Amino acid sequence: QDQIEEFRIGILGGENAQDRLNSHECLKGYTEETLGVPVKLFAPADYDGVIQGLLGGTIDMAWLGASGYAKTFLDDPEAVEPVLVKINLDGSYGYHSIGFARKDAGITSLEGLKGKKFGFGDPNSTSGYLIPSIEIPQTTGATMENGDYFGEVVFTGGHEQTIVAVNNGDVDGGVTWADGQGNWEDGFNSGALRKAVDAGLIDMNDLVEIWRSKPIPEGPIVLRKALPQEVKAKMTALVEGMYEADKDCTYNISAGESLGFKPITHDAYVSIVEARKAKSQ
Amino acid sequence: MGAALLRIDELTKTFGKNTAVDRATIQVDRPMMIGIIGRSGAGKSTLLRMLNRLTDHTSGQVVFEGRDVTALKGAEKRAWQADCAMIFQQFNLVPRMDVVSNVLHGTLNKRSTLASLFNLFPEADIHRAIDILDRLGIAEHAPKRAEALSGGQQQRVAIARALMQDPKIILADEPIASLDPMNAQIVMDALRRIHEEDGRTVIANLHTLDTARRYCDRVIGMLHGRIVFDGTPEQLTTGVARDIYGADASFSEEATSTEIGALNRTTRPAPIPA
Amino acid sequence: MGAALLRIDELTKTFGKNTAVDRATIQVDRPMMIGIIGRSGAGKSTLLRMLNRLTDHTSGQVVFEGRDVTALKGAEKRAWQADCAMIFQQFNLVPRMDVVSNVLHGTLNKRSTLASLFNLFPEADIHRAIDILDRLGIAEHAPKRAEALSGGQQQRVAIARALMQDPKIILADEPIASLDPMNAQIVMDALRRIHEEDGRTVIANLHTLDTARRYCDRVIGMLHGRIVFDGTPEQLTTGVARDIYGADASFSEEATSTEIGALNRTTRPAPIPA
Amino acid sequence: MTLHADPMTAQISLKDQADRLFRRKRLTSLAIPLVVLAYLVYAFFAFDVPGLIDRADPENGRTLVRDSYSYKTHVTRDNRSGAVSVAIEGERKGAYPEGTSPDWVALGSGSDPVTTITLDGGGVVTFGPDQISYDIPGYGLVTARPGRTGANASFPEGPLPEWINASKNRVAITTDEARLSITRNKTELFRYSLGWELFFFTLDSPYHGMSAGDLASRAVNGEAGEIFHDFWTNAMWRHGEVAWALFETVLMAFLGTFGAAIVALPLAFLAARNFTPLTLVRQLARRLFDLFRGVDALIWTIVLARAFGPGPLTGALAILVTDTGSFGKMFSEALENVDGKQIEGLQSVGAKPVQRYRFGVIPQVTPVLLSQMLYFFESNTRSATVIGAITGGGIGLLLTQAMITQKDWEEVTYYIVLVVLLVFVMDWFSGWLRRKLIKGDAGGH
Amino acid sequence: MSEISPHSRPGPAHVRDDYIALTRRKRLYSGMLLAIFVALMASGFMVADDRNAGGFWDGWTRVLDFPRVVLAEASEKVAELPGHIVTFFPALIETINIAAVSTLVGALGGMVLSMLATRGMARWPALIPLFRRIMDVMRAIPEIVIALVLIFVLGGGPVPAMIAIAFHTVGALGKLFSEVNENASLKPVEGLASVGATWTQKMLLGVVPQVAPNYFSYALLRFEINIRASAILGFVGAGGIGYELKNAMSWGQGKYDESAAIFLLLFATIVTVDQMSSVVRDRLTHGRKSEMLA
Numbered sequence A: 001q002d003q004i005e006e007f008r009i010g011i012l013g014g015e016n017a018q019d020r021l022n023s024h025e026c027l028k029g030y031t032e033e034t035l036g037v038p039v040k041l042f043a044p045a046d047y048d049g050v051i052q053g054l055l056g057g058t059i060d061m062a063w064l065g066a067s068g069y070a071k072t073f074l075d076d077p078e079a080v081e082p083v084l085v086k087i088n089l090d091g092s093y094g095y096h097s098i099g100f101a102r103k104d105a106g107i108t109s110l111e112g113l114k115g116k117k118f119g120f121g122d123p124n125s126t127s128g129y130l131i132p133s134i135e136i137p138q139t140t141g142a143t144m145e146n147g148d149y150f151g152e153v154v155f156t157g158g159h160e161q162t163i164v165a166v167n168n169g170d171v172d173g174g175v176t177w178a179d180g181q182g183n184w185e186d187g188f189n190s191g192a193l194r195k196a197v198d199a200g201l202i203d204m205n206d207l208v209e210i211w212r213s214k215p216i217p218e219g220p221i222v223l224r225k226a227l228p229q230e231v232k233a234k235m236t237a238l239v240e241g242m243y244e245a246d247k248d249c250t251y252n253i254s255a256g257e258s259l260g261f262k263p264i265t266h267d268a269y270v271s272i273v274e275a276r277k278a279k280s281q
Numbered sequence B, C: 001m002g003a004a005l006l007r008i009d010e011l012t013k014t015f016g017k018n019t020a021v022d023r024a025t026i027q028v029d030r031p032m033m034i035g036i037i038g039r040s041g042a043g044k045s046t047l048l049r050m051l052n053r054l055t056d057h058t059s060g061q062v063v064f065e066g067r068d069v070t071a072l073k074g075a076e077k078r079a080w081q082a083d084c085a086m087i088f089q090q091f092n093l094v095p096r097m098d099v100v101s102n103v104l105h106g107t108l109n110k111r112s113t114l115a116s117l118f119n120l121f122p123e124a125d126i127h128r129a130i131d132i133l134d135r136l137g138i139a140e141h142a143p144k145r146a147e148a149l150s151g152g153q154q155q156r157v158a159i160a161r162a163l164m165q166d167p168k169i170i171l172a173d174e175p176i177a178s179l180d181p182m183n184a185q186i187v188m189d190a191l192r193r194i195h196e197e198d199g200r201t202v203i204a205n206l207h208t209l210d211t212a213r214r215y216c217d218r219v220i221g222m223l224h225g226r227i228v229f230d231g232t233p234e235q236l237t238t239g240v241a242r243d244i245y246g247a248d249a250s251f252s253e254e255a256t257s258t259e260i261g262a263l264n265r266t267t268r269p270a271p272i273p274a
Numbered sequence D: 001m002t003l004h005a006d007p008m009t010a011q012i013s014l015k016d017q018a019d020r021l022f023r024r025k026r027l028t029s030l031a032i033p034l035v036v037l038a039y040l041v042y043a044f045f046a047f048d049v050p051g052l053i054d055r056a057d058p059e060n061g062r063t064l065v066r067d068s069y070s071y072k073t074h075v076t077r078d079n080r081s082g083a084v085s086v087a088i089e090g091e092r093k094g095a096y097p098e099g100t101s102p103d104w105v106a107l108g109s110g111s112d113p114v115t116t117i118t119l120d121g122g123g124v125v126t127f128g129p130d131q132i133s134y135d136i137p138g139y140g141l142v143t144a145r146p147g148r149t150g151a152n153a154s155f156p157e158g159p160l161p162e163w164i165n166a167s168k169n170r171v172a173i174t175t176d177e178a179r180l181s182i183t184r185n186k187t188e189l190f191r192y193s194l195g196w197e198l199f200f201f202t203l204d205s206p207y208h209g210m211s212a213g214d215l216a217s218r219a220v221n222g223e224a225g226e227i228f229h230d231f232w233t234n235a236m237w238r239h240g241e242v243a244w245a246l247f248e249t250v251l252m253a254f255l256g257t258f259g260a261a262i263v264a265l266p267l268a269f270l271a272a273r274n275f276t277p278l279t280l281v282r283q284l285a286r287r288l289f290d291l292f293r294g295v296d297a298l299i300w301t302i303v304l305a306r307a308f309g310p311g312p313l314t315g316a317l318a319i320l321v322t323d324t325g326s327f328g329k330m331f332s333e334a335l336e337n338v339d340g341k342q343i344e345g346l347q348s349v350g351a352k353p354v355q356r357y358r359f360g361v362i363p364q365v366t367p368v369l370l371s372q373m374l375y376f377f378e379s380n381t382r383s384a385t386v387i388g389a390i391t392g393g394g395i396g397l398l399l400t401q402a403m404i405t406q407k408d409w410e411e412v413t414y415y416i417v418l419v420v421l422l423v424f425v426m427d428w429f430s431g432w433l434r435r436k437l438i439k440g441d442a443g444g445h
Numbered sequence E: 001m002s003e004i005s006p007h008s009r010p011g012p013a014h015v016r017d018d019y020i021a022l023t024r025r026k027r028l029y030s031g032m033l034l035a036i037f038v039a040l041m042a043s044g045f046m047v048a049d050d051r052n053a054g055g056f057w058d059g060w061t062r063v064l065d066f067p068r069v070v071l072a073e074a075s076e077k078v079a080e081l082p083g084h085i086v087t088f089f090p091a092l093i094e095t096i097n098i099a100a101v102s103t104l105v106g107a108l109g110g111m112v113l114s115m116l117a118t119r120g121m122a123r124w125p126a127l128i129p130l131f132r133r134i135m136d137v138m139r140a141i142p143e144i145v146i147a148l149v150l151i152f153v154l155g156g157g158p159v160p161a162m163i164a165i166a167f168h169t170v171g172a173l174g175k176l177f178s179e180v181n182e183n184a185s186l187k188p189v190e191g192l193a194s195v196g197a198t199w200t201q202k203m204l205l206g207v208v209p210q211v212a213p214n215y216f217s218y219a220l221l222r223f224e225i226n227i228r229a230s231a232i233l234g235f236v237g238a239g240g241i242g243y244e245l246k247n248a249m250s251w252g253q254g255k256y257d258e259s260a261a262i263f264l265l266l267f268a269t270i271v272t273v274d275q276m277s278s279v280v281r282d283r284l285t286h287g288r289k290s291e292m293l294a
């Protein structure tokens, strides 16, 4: 049981599958060197694919979103343990869920969305669903049920789809993630809006921010609990030391500028787990 | 009747290297019943199909009542087809549709596509169709599906469809080849009667000599796409027939006969006047 | 040959309320060719199928060479079936397999299941199969698929399969009913020759009187499941035939004939000695 | 004769009958299209088509179409440091090495710090040390001095045209030749060019920009291996991995289809009336088939992903399970339709039951089964594309992911072309094999 | 007694050798074919197993894990199932509507295309290969691809799914219809041509009555397939029951009761339509299922 034959890393969505695999090539190389076993990368289509892999024991390591980690924990607390978290350039490890709408619709706040169509992203996304679905009702004082405050509430499937849907007017407002730093007109320093701007999909002049969540903890890198202790230690050390050893690779695996990864434990996610548990009732 | 009713002028059809009809020239001055005989492959069907414009000709001309039929296109061509009814060996009815509808198809050319799709045939047409069926002795089958009828009855439906067109000329391509002798006789009688009573020109391909002799005013013989005989039934001697069929001395007329009683006969029957 | 070769004793088969074969009793003392005639539904097929044990009997007995055939079970029953070849109206070959394989199926009972599953037949058997096909004049079709052959050829393949069984008795259920007159003659000739040359007993259901007369040494007539005639072909007069077929006075023997030339005849042909 | 007492009345009643017949026919021939039409109208509103047309964004369609056959080069200036970089599609792997640029970009240097960009339509964009300018033919000069206080843009006299979207902090100018956006931090120019850039070689390959003739002569001179390697591992298009993905897709279809056939055949005997007289067993087998079939392969994928994790095996197993249901049903139908005469023929020679199946049943059903399997193989290639998108394997994943990110439309186009070609090839191949095997002797030996 | 005529035929010895050689060759070929197939299956399995995250031999013992979790939760909250079924019924209707409309549109399009692509019926005989290729391409593009593109342009909802499925259906039914057409008799068409009927009249009066039962049976079968397809497209944002199923499924614990309810609805619908259509089709004619699941 303290021997493994291969090491399997799951990579979450958000980017072109090939791009994801590619940006993790360096990690694959280091891991093979460190563990001395073949390493495989998997990039399933959605959050759930990676989570099922972790639960089923077919994936050994992944970088989950906070809500995804909570789901894994709630399904089976013995499945995985969080080990590291990404540190932003300012030393924090949080980001925000940003509510936004089209400027020409005349909406400037949640009030303006009353009776209109609201879009979440993926149900397993922290910023695209879990946190806004808890914090927005606290602001509005009503539930997120269809017709209660918003006219209709839908899932678009993901951050990218939400942005396009809002930009097209398919939904009147939506939520997505951003680091909340930098300028609105650039789509912030990082996040889904920034990617859409860089891709030329949207013009931030057309959009307005209507809501912003409290900081959300960045999701953890998790390892399967059943892995041999030695493997877990080696992998944690490898990723933690990556920022010193190879900045380019750190950039690749953390999807942008960061200060690398720092240790974290389950305690940081207790509130998210509770939130998710509350949603599951 | 000064000018020719129908003039076929050097009409030719080639399929690749094969010349199916070779400079056929026929002139018809007054309505009559014409039989075309010849071996299989002689070009009889091709000739009729060119007249109806089902097959395009290669060269030559067909002039009907002064109009160059072979030059028509599109709607005009279809209008000519409506004037020139065709009866097929295999009846070519719509088997799954009822008899009256099949007869009414004769009026398609006069009706708008949309109206015909929704079965909006005028009541007068329906009544006329039934009258025609009655004339042919099959009115009681009017509501049945065409496929439920016997071959002879189906061929009479086809004739009814032709009459429904109120055509100036009726072409019949081996109308009795798929029928048993009894039905063959009924169908040929009907065609003859139509010619006599309505004064319509009927041109029929026939594969048996005695039918041609018995029913036609004029017989045309074809061989290898060429017209090799054109005359009255009386002029059609066994010798001439042998030429047309390109047969050797073993040629026996009965071999081509489908007439009732042919099997029982040992001597040639006396020609029955039409 | 003192004891009877084959004794059928009060053999009966009922389907529900319907008695298909009713206390049939036949005794065969020496190899001969027997024809069974009778109307459709008379029970001919059922009788043969009981002999081969394709259909279980209701009561009675079949004793062949002293052995009670009707009592056999499992492997013994199959061994009897191997001894008692059956030829069907529809040939019952495996159409997608080649002719030789079909013939080789005649040996299935003698081969181990495993070997036959992989289609591994001994070379000697293959040679014998081809010899039999050659004897029946269809050796050149050996490698073809059965379905590619004409009806007459397929029936000869079925006979070859029967011969391959090296059977003690051959049953043939209307072997020529699906064949044209020419092929019918070839097949009946083959059966007769097998009887004469190999001395095997052949029992054939036949639906035409003249075939039975021409080929058989003994004719059995059935009506409503009962045997109503059993005698030589000479004893089979038109009157007796009328009884067997339950026909009225309009019964004409030609109506049941498929023999070549029947249509050309006006007088009854002289019986041809078998 | 009594039946036709009066021929006239008989005929009149016939006409009435015909009139009635035609009234009925008219009714049905009108009613069916009307019902269909009514349903379509209902659907039109149920699907909210008017609202959809209202909201549909043709601009998205245009972006998509343009992206599928063209690429854009980003020229980016960091307004704080003043550094200018050029990259194809703005991606790191498409970046021009420091200090190099395409010929329409004249990078600034120490002596002349202004970067000048010359566009096709005659427009000139300059990135100066303090000022950005865009000289738009037929409109005029736009200048901006981005900084802490905003974009600080100034435009020619008159109202702003609709292709300029300006706010205090952001200016976006979209012309036919390029798009310029200026914010406080960043100035970016997108220039569209035709083609799939870097399709064969990326910028870091020595073979980039070489003509086919040059490449051929180098290949002959022993560089074929390197040339192929550079092409095959092209970081932008990743031909090697795409080829693997295509192979994985076919592999899923192949294993799934034929695995299902192997599993379904024995089960089908259990579900065929003429082979399993026991109603209970038969019904059990049939309901099992219904369950396997009724749950779509995609849902099986989700169920199986827990046990097997992402990858092609999971996809193959999902196809296998679904097709076991379909094959089970179809095979048992084929078995029920077998011609009993052949079996009877074998029975009459004393063949054992197994022999009867071998020679009486198998040759009959083989062509039917085989042709069904090949049909499924072909159509499963298409399904495997979809399943791959969920299980994380094959071309389907690449395709759907490229679509969902909504920017790499040229890659989407490339994958679609490949999928269509693949399906074509499979269609042709299965047809060829079917003809070959079924015409040839599939049953006998 | 006439002899069995011994025509001029090769001696049996010759036939024997030929046959035995032939049998050997066939045996060799089929042996080789079998070996190749087995090798392909085995190596294919090994490759797939290797490229998968979890191996086959470890995984199959856990196959029931997921269904067990779902069922456990569903049975715990069994009282809520009827409520869920009511909640999700409108989504089911939407899915069925998508399937029905796209089958209708696809059948109409397929009918026209198939007639244009059948010899003897084609309006423009020279263009037959063109129409055939068009059908092939329409058939080859997976629905999900078209749907995703359309969702990008039109936004999410049933219409992109409808168009995507209809597009594919035109190709799939067109191919089947044209096979039906090939078997239809051209005699009625010629008969109608001889009275001067237009192309539309010839097709609708001469061809459609012959082929209608087969068309109908294929269309029904396609409807069944399209229900599944439209449910699947819900997974990528095209609305309907698939959208609900995906959201419930991927949320996981806490919504597995909803997943179960949706799944029950979908499964019941598919089985019902399947049974109904097979009864109707059996009455009409025997459709060929194998070619349909394209």
Ligand SMILES: Nc1ncnc2c1ncn2[C@@H]1O[C@H](COP(=O)(O)OP(=O)(O)OP(=O)(O)O)[C@@H](O)[C@H]1O
Pocket (backbone or CB within 6 Å): B015, B018, B019, B020, B021, B038, B039, B040, B041, B042, B043, B044, B045, B046, B047, B207
């Ligand atoms: N569509 C066609 N394409 C090629 N050759 C044709 C075609 N139709 C007819 N032919 C050829 O033209 C010749 C004349 O055929 P046609 O059918 O007119 O003869 P026919 O006298 O009607 O014979 P039959 O008594 O068999 O109907 C034949 O050699 C035939 O093979």
Ligand SMILES: Nc1ncnc2c1ncn2[C@@H]1O[C@H](COP(=O)(O)OP(=O)(O)OP(=O)(O)O)[C@@H](O)[C@H]1O
Pocket (backbone or CB within 6 Å): C015, C018, C019, C020, C021, C038, C039, C040, C041, C042, C043, C044, C045, C046, C047
């Ligand atoms: N499997 C069966 N089940 C029920 N009844 C049967 C069965 N087989 C035969 N019969 C009935 O038994 C009777 C005798 O049938 P059989 O087939 O033996 O007659 P036949 O003389 O061979 O007639 P044919 O000339 O039509 O073949 C018929 O009434 C038939 O309907």
Ligand SMILES: [Mg+2]
Pocket (backbone or CB within 6 Å): B044, B045, B046, B173, B174
């Ligand atoms: Mg002809």
Ligand SMILES: [Mg+2]
Pocket (backbone or CB within 6 Å): C044, C045, C046, C173, C174
């Ligand atoms: Mg019988």
